[in-house]
Amino acid sequence: MIVKCPICSAPVTWSQQSPFRPFCSKKCQLIDLGEWASEERSIADKSQNQTPSQLDIEEIEAMLSEQPDDFFKP
Template identity: 55%
Template sequence: MTLKVPCPQCQKTVVWQASSEFRPFCSKRCQLIDLGEWAEESHKISQNIQVDTVLSEEMLDAMEDEFLLNNKFFVEPE
């Protein structure tokens, strides 16, 4: 079964599959219009984000170290 969704910008039907380059948008144009609306703050997340834990510098350093170890893209060349 093929999933079809409406383009969030123009409501044109978009087939949801890997070959749909701009999904959920139907085109680059609709994608850029939406991006522009976010940049102009026409769209926004309506609720404040609740942070349960205050991260200390040590926690942030540990998280960064773990991230760098697990992501070889960020390894500096020797």
């Protein structure tokens, strides 16, 4: 199978002979790592864009009701 390098789009054979797959080279692999480390790349957190649903609130209330009475006392 042939895939494109996520950094430079060069064709990469997906096999044991391609040690940096899905990258074409160590250089592209390190560029990608640097982008993740500097937070230029990230996975979107969908939970930040959502408001709690009624089910979420009900689940939280159910969990809290199961706690002992002194759970919230210091």
